[in-house]
Amino acid sequence: MNIEDEATIGNGDLVASPPKLEVPEDVAEAIRTLIRWTGDDPTREGLRDTPKRVARAWKEYCSGYGDDPGHHLSRIFEEVGGYDEIVLLRDVPFQSHCEHHMAPIIGKAHIAYLPRNHVVGISKLARVLHAFARRLQVQERLTAEVADCIWTHLKPRGVAVVIEASHACMTARGVRTPGVSMVTSRMMGVFRDDERSRKEVLSLMGM
Numbered sequence: 001m002n003i004e005d006e007a008t009i010g011n012g013d014l015v016a017s018p019p020k021l022e023v024p025e026d027v028a029e030a031i032r033t034l035i036r037w038t039g040d041d042p043t044r045e046g047l048r049d050t051p052k053r054v055a056r057a058w059k060e061y062c063s064g065y066g067d068d069p070g071h072h073l074s075r076i077f078e079e080v081g082g083y084d085e086i087v088l089l090r091d092v093p094f095q096s097h098c099e100h101h102m103a104p105i106i107g108k109a110h111i112a113y114l115p116r117n118h119v120v121g122i123s124k125l126a127r128v129l130h131a132f133a134r135r136l137q138v139q140e141r142l143t144a145e146v147a148d149c150i151w152t153h154l155k156p157r158g159v160a161v162v163i164e165a166s167h168a169c170m171t172a173r174g175v176r177t178p179g180v181s182m183v184t185s186r187m188m189g190v191f192r193d194d195e196r197s198r199k200e201v202l203s204l205m206g207m
């Protein structure tokens with residue numbers, strides 16, 4: 001193995017870096033046009049490879065378009081020792097981009113459900129979140145899509161999704177107001193209909 005072709009991951013293991021995606025010329029040219037329009041010279045040394053890097057970065061930010069969120073919930077576990085209380089994944093960090101400015105949305109999600117007959121592997125809830133987040137989004141739709149997906153595929157007794165996020169289009173440009181976070185929630189089933197259940201899940205989320 002050639003050490004220069006490898007990338008080191010957190011636990012010290014070496015993994016092969018993926019092959020570089022081909023960037024169509026019209027995509028690279030669009031980015032050169034943007035660089036020129038904002039005031040720089042896309043032919044100067046430091047910017048020469050930037051259009052391809054930017055294009056590949058955007059494919060990565062938007063990789064959710066190639067990811068079917070419901071597919072992650074297809075493997076269920078029926079035998080969970082009669083567990084019938086809330087399952088909550090708290091503080092799941094995510095990144096998305098707003099569809100208005102294509103600026104970063106950085107936040108965390110709390111995803112809970114009350115199982116009916118079965119559960120899913122807990123990582124799958126985070127996979128569903130990322131499949132929707134890695135697209136151009138508004139936070140309200142992201143929140144609703146995650147909740148609806150769990151509701152449809154798991155048919156649980158309740159789903160609660162709360163997302164807190166900071167929008168770079170508000171902090172780095174425009175109104176330029178740092179430190180603001182937007183909070184959105186979607187409650188379904190018992191979490192919508194029963195106040196005690198809603199209070200319980202919100203309290204477990206630390207709200």
Ligand SMILES: Nc1nc2c(ncn2[C@@H]2O[C@H](COP(=O)(O)OP(=O)(O)OP(=O)(O)O)[C@@H](O)[C@H]2O)c(=O)[nH]1
Pocket residue numbers: 098099100137138139140167169170173174175
């Ligand atoms: N509701 C909602 N609004 C968002 C989200 N992301 C960005 N926005 C807002 O989308 C709005 C777009 O408003 P416009 O007036 O069309 O765009 P703009 O002139 O760039 O607005 P400013 O950001 O106020 O400068 C802004 O108010 C943004 O803050 C989101 O996830 N949800």
Ligand SMILES: [Zn+2]
Pocket residue numbers: 098099100101102103167169170
């Ligand atoms: Zn925006």
